[in-house]
Amino acid sequence: MIPISPAIILVRPQMGENIGGAARAMLNFGLTDLRLVAPRDGWPNPASETMAAGALDVINTQVFATLEEAIADLHFLVATTARPRGMVKTVYEPREAAQENYRRMQEEQKTGFVFGPERSGLENDDIARCHAIVTIPVNENFSSLNLSAAVLLMAYESALAGHTPAEPTLETNGGLPASQKNMESFLSRLEQALDENGFFRSADHAPIMKRNIRNIFIRSDLTEQEVNSLHGVIKSLAEYSS
Amino acid sequence: MIPISPAIILVRPQMGENIGGAARAMLNFGLTDLRLVAPRDGWPNPASETMAAGALDVINTQVFATLEEAIADLHFLVATTARPRGMVKTVYEPREAAQENYRRMQEEQKTGFVFGPERSGLENDDIARCHAIVTIPVNENFSSLNLSAAVLLMAYESALAGHTPAEPTLETNGGLPASQKNMESFLSRLEQALDENGFFRSADHAPIMKRNIRNIFIRSDLTEQEVNSLHGVIKSLAEYSS
Numbered sequence: 001m002i003p004i005s006p007a008i009i010l011v012r013p014q015m016g017e018n019i020g021g022a023a024r025a026m027l028n029f030g031l032t033d034l035r036l037v038a039p040r041d042g043w044p045n046p047a048s049e050t051m052a053a054g055a056l057d058v059i060n061t062q063v064f065a066t067l068e069e070a071i072a073d074l075h076f077l078v079a080t081t082a083r084p085r086g087m088v089k090t091v092y093e094p095r096e097a098a099q100e101n102y103r104r105m106q107e108e109q110k111t112g113f114v115f116g117p118e119r120s121g122l123e124n125d126d127i128a129r130c131h132a133i134v135t136i137p138v139n140e141n142f143s144s145l146n147l148s149a150a151v152l153l154m155a156y157e158s159a160l161a162g163h164t165p166a167e168p169t170l171e172t173n174g175g176l177p178a179s180q181k182n183m184e185s186f187l188s189r190l191e192q193a194l195d196e197n198g199f200f201r202s203a204d205h206a207p208i209m210k211r212n213i214r215n216i217f218i219r220s221d222l223t224e225q226e227v228n229s230l231h232g233v234i235k236s237l238a239e240y241s242s
Numbered sequence: 243m244i245p246i247s248p249a250i251i252l253v254r255p256q257m258g259e260n261i262g263g264a265a266r267a268m269l270n271f272g273l274t275d276l277r278l279v280a281p282r283d284g285w286p287n288p289a290s291e292t293m294a295a296g297a298l299d300v301i302n303t304q305v306f307a308t309l310e311e312a313i314a315d316l317h318f319l320v321a322t323t324a325r326p327r328g329m330v331k332t333v334y335e336p337r338e339a340a341q342e343n344y345r346r347m348q349e350e351q352k353t354g355f356v357f358g359p360e361r362s363g364l365e366n367d368d369i370a371r372c373h374a375i376v377t378i379p380v381n382e383n384f385s386s387l388n389l390s391a392a393v394l395l396m397a398y399e400s401a402l403a404g405h406t407p408a409e410p411t412l413e414t415n416g417g418l419p420a421s422q423k424n425m426e427s428f429l430s431r432l433e434q435a436l437d438e439n440g441f442f443r444s445a446d447h448a449p450i451m452k453r454n455i456r457n458i459f460i461r462s463d464l465t466e467q468e469v470n471s472l473h474g475v476i477k478s479l480a481e482y483s484s
Contacts, residue, residue, distance in 0.1 A: 025391060027384040053386060088465055092410045095402075100410075137405065142269040144295060149267060149394050156395055160337075163379065168334045168342075223330055 006101055006158055007033040007112035008151055009070050009077075011126055014040045014118045016047025020056065021148030022115075023048070027055040028152070029159035034061045035070045035112070051148070067114070067126050075109040076101070079122055079130035080150055082143055087124065090132040097134040098157035105162075113154045118147050170221060178227040186227050186234070187214055193238040248343055248400055249275040249354035250393055251312050251319075253368055256282045256360045258289025262298065263390030264357075265290070269297040270394070271401035276303045277312045277354070293390070309356070309368050317351040318343070321364055321372035322392055324385055329366065332374040339376040340399035355396045360389050412463060420469040428469050428476070429456055435480040 008026055013019050013036060023034055036043055043063045048056060064070035071077055078097050079089075092100065101111050114130055116122030127133065136153055138145060145153075178186075191210055200206035222230070250268055255261050255278060265276060278285055285305045290298060306312035313319055320339050321331075334342065343353050356372055358364030369375065378395055380387060387395075420428075433452055442448035464472070 021388070024388065028380045028387055028391070030381045051388075053388075055384065058384065088412065088468060090410050090412050093408055096410055132410075137401070137408075138270045139272045139401075142297065142300065145270055146263070146266065146295075149270070149391075152391050152394060153398055159379070166335055166338075166379075168332050168338055168374075170330065170332050221330075226330060 005031040005033060006105070007035055007071075007074060007110070008155070009035045009037065009067070009112050009114045010039070010147070010151075011037045011067055011070075011114060011122060012040060012117040013115075013147065015147075016041055016045035017051045018118060018147040019045065020048030020051030020053075021146070022151040023052045023055040023059050023061070025148055025152035026155050027058055029155040031155050031158065032059050033112075034059050036061065036063045037067050037070050038065060039063065040117075067129055071112060071114075071129065073110060074112045076104045076111040077114055077130040078112070078132045078134050079114045079127045080116070080134050080136070080154065081127065082121055082135065082138075082145070084135075085124055085127055085133075087127060087133075089127070089130070092132055092134045094134055094136055094153055094157045095161075097132065098154070098161040100132070101158060102161035113151075113158075115147060115150055176224055178222045178224045182224060182227050183218070183222065186230050187217065189231065190234050193234050196238070247273040247275060248347070249277055249313075249316060249352070250397070251277045251279065251309070251354050251356045252281070252389070252393075253279045253309055253312075253356060253364060254282060254359040255357075255389065257389075258283055258287035259293045260360060260389040261287065262290030262293030262295075263388070264393040265294045265297040265301050265303070267390055267394035268397050269300055271397040273397050273400065274301050275354075276301050278303065278305045279309050279312050280307060281305065282359075309371055313354060313356075313371065315352060316354045318346045318353045319356055319372040320354070320374045320376050321356045321369045322358070322376050322378070322396065323369065324363055324377065324380075324387070326377075327366055327369055327375075329369060329375075331369070331372070334374055334376045336376055336378055336395055336399045337403075339374065340396070340403040342374070343400060344403035355393075355400075357389060357392055418466055420464045420466045424466060424469050425460070425464065428472055429459065431473065432476050435476050438480070 008022065008031060010019060010022060019036065019039065026032065026034060039045065041047070043061070078092070078101065084091065104111055113134070114122065114126065116126065134154070136145060136150060190213070194200060200209055217230075250264065250273060252261060252264060261278065261281065268274065268276060281287065283289070285303070320334070320343065326333065346353055355376070356364065356368065358368065376396070378387060378392060432455065436442060442451055
């Protein structure tokens, strides 16, 4: 069985609000395995409830005394750190870490991302228990990421790693693109109305001007309903001007 | 001049905490153009300070009465929505929206991402002012993203769109990989110590066992210093056992 999602392991988290925010971020992207190592204010923590927005009711939250116990059943662990720590360890960016994580999950490995306390981050002894490091590429002049923000980015990348990106789609509310017949009927009517109003002053330039106007509307990938609306627009304008 | 970053436009934001969180998320990824349209509790808002963690001192924050005024100088706008709205509009995922945004910034277009109020999201009239829609691919059963979380993801993707991902690197604290000579000296010593302790019971299997052991250490890409440490480990173990 392929595990559904990596575990999120928060080591000595301080603020209940951040645990709640992390839980909400996890569930937003389908992650449900939260492990707390020695949370400062104990567990459960009422301060987490508001920020969790109900996520803690769904997520499986476990509390452990030590990181060693929290990760005992896992096979591959990535430590999040803000800066290099002088340890011999592969350093990933989030997207690449999520891809490696996904590859290992497909091999039925159980995996986890490990996050340190708000103020200080992971201790080197925590990092030494992990197989790799992930560093989020932040603004060097303002690099302090909120704990739940760091969890959000890793949860987002984890979810995307197993997700084929959708091509940009044109939302049409179910409407088909306009038929060429309807489009042509609209454009002819527009040209005729403009002609009657003396828009094409020079017969020489009229073909170019018509082509330019035609391109504006063709480019817009109009739906049948939109072309019908434009018919009405022309009708209304032409009546007003006459 | 290429604009440094897209504007982040928050339409009728309700909670100061979320404005502060959005500002922090923006600056984490180098975005500095924040535009507030009719914030519920006015501006400045003391409730934003803690969550901003100082970001509001650096970010350029402007307040407008209407979305129309807020976007007057911009060329390309993407509306964030949680669900389709029945409008004829291109729908992107965040990464693809950020790439399109980056492409346009390189053409010297000024761009922006537009976010609605916490509870209700953008109104259809707001969305109609935007050129495209971005929808963040969240868990369908828990799709309510915190406002500052949505800003964080778009800021992160915007920053990455102009960023060549770094290949995973092995952090070595400046140390070179071990020379093959030192590696060979360690492996020979290890084999010799194991031999003396009767580890290779069968002469037939000894070559395979030696190769397996060798592979464990070769695969680890050891630094010179690590090999020296392992020399010490073997010495210590061999002394203990004899």
